[in-house]
Amino acid sequence: xxxxxxxxxxxxxxxxxxxxxxxxxAQPRTLTAGEQRGPVAQAPFRQxxxxxxxxxxxxxxxxxxxxxxxxLDANGWAGHRPGQHLDVRLTAEDGYQAQRSYSIASAPDxxxxxxxxxxxxxxxxxxxVDDARDGDRFEVRGPIGGYxxxxxxxxxxxxxxxxxxxxxxxxxxxxxxGSARMRLLYSSRTLEDVIYxxxxxxxxxxxxxxxxxxxxxQPPGWTGYSKRIDTALLRxxxxxxxxxxxxxxxxxxxxxxxxxxxxxxxxxxPESIRTERFGATG
Amino acid sequence: xxxxxxxLDGNAIGGLxxxxxxxxxxxxxxxxxxxxxxxxxxxxEVYVQAPGTVVRCAHCSxxxxxxxxxxxxxxxxxxxxxxxxLPL
Amino acid sequence: xxxISRGFHGRxxxxxxxxxxxxxxxVDDFPVLSAGPTPHTTxxxxxxxxxxxxxxxxxxxxEFQALPREExxxxxxxxxxxxxxxxxxxxxxxxxxxxxxxxxxxxxxAYSDGGYTTNLPLEHVTDGKAWVAYNYGGEPLEPEHGGPxxxxxxxxxxxKSAKWVRGLRxxxxxxxxxWESNGYHILGDPWLEQRYWGD
Numbered sequence: 001x002x003x004x005x006x007x008x009x010x011x012x013x014x015x016x017x018x019x020x021x022x023x024x025x026a027q028p029r030t031l032t033a034g035e036q037r038g039p040v041a042q043a044p045f046r047q048x049x050x051x052x053x054x055x056x057x058x059x060x061x062x063x064x065x066x067x068x069x070x071x072l073d074a075n076g077w078a079g080h081r082p083g084q085h086l087d088v089r090l091t092a093e094d095g096y097q098a099q100r101s102y103s104i105a106s107a108p109d110x111x112x113x114x115x116x117x118x119x120x121x122x123x124x125x126x127x128x129v130d131d132a133r134d135g136d137r138f139e140v141r142g143p144i145g146g147y148x149x150x151x152x153x154x155x156x157x158x159x160x161x162x163x164x165x166x167x168x169x170x171x172x173x174x175x176x177x178g179s180a181r182m183r184l185l186y187s188s189r190t191l192e193d194v195i196y197x198x199x200x201x202x203x204x205x206x207x208x209x210x211x212x213x214x215x216x217x218q219p220p221g222w223t224g225y226s227k228r229i230d231t232a233l234l235r236x237x238x239x240x241x242x243x244x245x246x247x248x249x250x251x252x253x254x255x256x257x258x259x260x261x262x263x264x265x266x267x268x269x270p271e272s273i274r275t276e277r278f279g280a281t282g
Numbered sequence: 283x284x285x286x287x288x289x290l291d292g293n294a295i296g297g298l299x300x301x302x303x304x305x306x307x308x309x310x311x312x313x314x315x316x317x318x319x320x321x322x323x324x325x326x327e328v329y330v331q332a333p334g335t336v337v338r339c340a341h342c343s344x345x346x347x348x349x350x351x352x353x354x355x356x357x358x359x360x361x362x363x364x365x366x367x368l369p370l
Numbered sequence: 371x372x373x374i375s376r377g378f379h380g381r382x383x384x385x386x387x388x389x390x391x392x393x394x395x396x397v398d399d400f401p402v403l404s405a406g407p408t409p410h411t412t413x414x415x416x417x418x419x420x421x422x423x424x425x426x427x428x429x430x431x432x433e434f435q436a437l438p439r440e441e442x443x444x445x446x447x448x449x450x451x452x453x454x455x456x457x458x459x460x461x462x463x464x465x466x467x468x469x470x471x472x473x474x475x476x477x478x479x480a481y482s483d484g485g486y487t488t489n490l491p492l493e494h495v496t497d498g499k500a501w502v503a504y505n506y507g508g509e510p511l512e513p514e515h516g517g518p519x520x521x522x523x524x525x526x527x528x529x530k531s532a533k534w535v536r537g538l539r540x541x542x543x544x545x546x547x548x549w550e551s552n553g554y555h556i557l558g559d560p561w562l563e564q565r566y567w568g569d
Contacts, residue, residue, distance in 0.1 A: 050297065050301050052372070054373055085293075087297045089372065090375045090378040091371075091372045091373060091374050091375060091378070092374065092378050092379045092380055093379070094379075095371075096379065097372070098380065101294065101296075101297065121381075121399065123380065123381055127375070127377065127378045131377050131378070133376075136376055136377075137373055137375065137376075138373065138375040139373055144296040144297045144300060145293055145296045145306075145308055146296075146308050146309045146369070147292070147293065147308040147309050147323075147324035148293055148324065252287055253286050253287055253289050254286055254287065274324075276291065276293045276324075277289070277290045277293070279287065279288070279290050279294065279331075280287040280288070281331065285402065285404065285407075285408045285513070285514045288402070288404055289407065327407075329404055329405050329406060331401075331402065331403050332403045332405040333405075333448075333449050333529050333554060334405075334549065334552065334553070334554075336405040336406060338406060343406065343407060345406075345485070348548075348552045350549070350553035350554065352566040355553070355566065355567075356553075357552045357553030357567075359551075359552045
């Protein structure tokens with residue numbers, strides 16, 4: 001989706017363009033207690049454009065001890081663009097519902113798949129990772145997101161992923177024909193936590209270079225990086241800013257902010273950097 | 283829990299906004315009514331672990347939007363936004 | 371009725387019915403909810419003020435610590451449906467604080483660092499119903515749970531127990547606060563399940 005031209009975006013508040021504004025908005029009108037009325041009896045004025053579809057699990061792959069990919073058959077699914085996500089909604093027998101968002105791992109021309117990390121104290125992810133079986137059904141809606149989306153325009157691509165943040169980046173990698181120049185910088189705690197390891201090894205040399213940093217423990221003989229991403233690491237791995245790559249960073253807020261700040265320090269234009277922050281509850 | 287982990291961005295409410303507005307909103311631009319900063323919705327600060335969803339300016343942290351959902355009603359306060367530019 | 375997913379159930383569990391309000395479930399952890407960045411006010415900067423009486427009354431942290439304190443064990447109920455029983459807090463009763471103020475208002479607006487507000491009728495914070503709490507579970511209250519100090523009004527939904535509270539403004543009208551002005555009930559009694567406007 002094309003962005004409006006001629007407007008400079010801010011990145012995390014830096015380089016913000018201030019719009020001329022003569023006055024603040026008026027304060028919200030204060031309500032008296034009596035105005036807090038109950039529901040108005042009338043039909044909703046518009047249908048939601050995004051409807052819940054029924055998805056059935058058609059397969060599973062245990063990527064790591066805590067991460068699983070589910071392939072889905074969703075009746076009515078209209079397709080997606082690499083980087084988008086979908087929302088999952090689970091309903092229990094007593095009517096209790098929980099809803100979470102998961103990045104789509106598959107390329108648009110592959111069978112729909114999501115990759116889910118089981119989070120401690122999670123509500124939805126433990127069911128998806130531990131319990132869901134082939135044939136199980138749940139609700140999904142999507143695809144969602146027009147910002148964190150990659151479209152090949154010939155520019156090189158720098159993908160920076162922390163933990164399960166690699167998932168939407170993998171959809172981008174899987175969507176590329178191999179002609180795109182892509183680099184992935186992937187931060188994980190240990191080698192065991194690296195998702196898609198075998199597939200990434202196969203893809204290396206076919207349009208994508210992969211750099212790993214293992215931040216908690218490294219195997220004997222490890223020749224990759226072993227620290228949290230910082231400007232020094234980025235300087236060694238990132239495309240030169242002058243190459244004007246597209247940048248996609250995905251992971252926890254702390255990870256994303258550190259990587260984005262590091263790239264801005266290396267001279268990257270903030271508007272070339274797209275970010276998606278994952279929450280810690282699942 | 284590390285409280286910085288609770289600060290997300292507009293991507294986290296892409297589905298909610300699509301449901302409320304009927305159009306893709308993460309590429310919309312919001313102008314903060316407090317400090318005047320124009321920013322993509324995808325870059326705004328979003329808090330979802332609360333009794334409602336709160337969207338704040340990434341520059342000055344002023345509240346731009348609040349969304350509360352009950353089983354049969356939704357309340358939406360956009361009064362912190364001076365304007366929204368939609369990619370429409 | 372939406373599709374039911376085989377084997378899925380919420381994490382909460384049932385609890386003693388006389389202690390769990392309608393629609394709530396029991397949790398053992400202490401969920402952190404927040405509508406914004408965690409403020410970090412130092413104890414040197416911290417003050418607590420009650421305004422709207424004959425004149426404002428203010429305490430510094432040291433002065434506040436010198437006030438008579440109480441330890442209370444209470445159940446707490448969040449409008450997001452979790453309840454936690456037997457939580458232990460230590461702080462100063464609102465009754466103690468109001469003893470220092472010459473007032474005749476019926477309502478208050480509590481305000482916090484970071485801009486959060488919540489409204490309460492005075493009858494719901496007096497006679498042993500509310501505190502400004504600075505210890506939780508025997509330890510100083512952590513910032514993520516509202517430290518240095520938060521309001522504690524356990525008989526109402528926990529959004530009324532404003533984190534990072536810095537003062538009360540006494541008023542003649544029940545002006546809705548941050549959540550009350552956007553859908554949440556003006557009072558919020560969990561036993562009457564007063565979650566939203568009109569409940």
